[in-house]
Amino acid sequence: MEPILDRIKKGEILVADGAMGTMLFQKGLKPGECPETLNLTNPEILEDIARDFLNAGAEIIQTNTFGASPINLREYGMEDKTEEINTTAVSCVKKSVKGQAYISGSCGPSGKLLKPYGDVSSESLFLSFFRQMKALVTSDVDIICVETMIDLQEATLAVKAAKTASPQIPVMATMTFDKTPKGFYTVMGVSIKKAAVDLQEAGADIVGSNCGNGIENMVEIAVEFSNSTNLPLLIQSNAGQPETREGKLFYSETPGLFAEKTKDLIDAGVSIIGGCCGTTPEHIKAIRKSVNSFQHSTE
């Protein structure tokens, strides 16, 4: 396949996949279970999810490795399974996409705070990310996706760990911003501008935002990113804030809204559009449709 960055350079818009967690729960993951154990116990579920998103039109499919760094896995007593969990996650996606989509190695936050705010040192956090990244790149992912970050130092450590594990494999890095009266900031107080600058300096090839409070905010976030950096942008929005209806989890933003807002994201200069929590293959289909009509109109 043609390298992702080359396609972006040509002005192509790429579609990424949707929610992993939401899909896992639909397929039987129990509350409180470590989502990454499924890689070892039920790999067929991961193959199904990858296939569902591929068929919906996604061409970047993520691995179920969001919490598969050794520091995360230690909480479940599975630190020593780091390599196996990451490797199997990649091979599940590979089996389903059969070269028709890029495999994106997902890496989420450690859940720990760095010193002096918490008790983790930057060295040990780097080593934790590095071990996961090494497992991902040796299993042949096409791209790494550092995502849902709120702490910039942690995010840059993850990006550097990926680049140390493989300088060639491109790295996407996204953070989660809240809207405050003074603009968008992460919980740790990181502005979009600062995120864009520091992530680029750490070596990220693509930057942007994921998760959050719905796709309308994401359009504003994308505009601000575009004013802050020349790097390609990635946006993966939640389908709104989760609500509970009759005891079931419900995300209010429809595929229709995603189709509409995809146009705004493209206008804002976003190169890769996908979804986060609550986005189903239907949302991805909607994004795909909007992206296609845009690409045809420019041909």
Next chain:
Amino acid sequence: MDILKKISVSIQHGDDQSVFTLTKRAIEMNIPPKDILDHGLIDGMNIIGDKFKHHEIFLPDVLLAARAMYAGMDQLKPLLVKDGIPSMGKVVIGPVRGDLHDIGKNLVGIMLKGAGFDVIDLGKDVPPEKFVNTATIEGAKIIGMSALLTTTMPVMKEVITILRNQNLTDKIKTIIGGAPLSKEYARQIGADVYAYDAANAVESVKQLIQK
């Protein structure tokens, strides 16, 4: 500037060494420990809580202020106990079973301690029985539960069911919080209060304890 004001300001700056030294000096000056607590430590944390609520500062500033608060609190605690000063009340907190996310819960713990409550922090991944047993043994009137994951939030209901089965809902009130939760969810599962952020959690606990 008076020494208690200095303590408050040092807390706001997250300067734990100053808070330690100033608190020590204030104790040596025979200022009643309760005054040092109220007009020094709690005053500083109140201002921090307020600024955080209004997005003037962010989580790192709160965490540093908390560290500074503990530098004073550790010295005051034994003196407060000796003086027989009751705390504002005991609160048991923790993320529910299966949830390993404790940053938000820690923040709530900090704010509650900063407001003068006794906080019994159960860590993370807390089984439903443990919430109830700890609250009963410790005589806590409030159980605070958090969940970041949509998959762990249903566990909150189990805690409330245990309280109901043991006829404890009058004695022990429940407050819930976390990104995927809502007022509506609290109503559905029968929790007494939903707190939308850490500052709101402290206000709600104060109201619950007065009831």
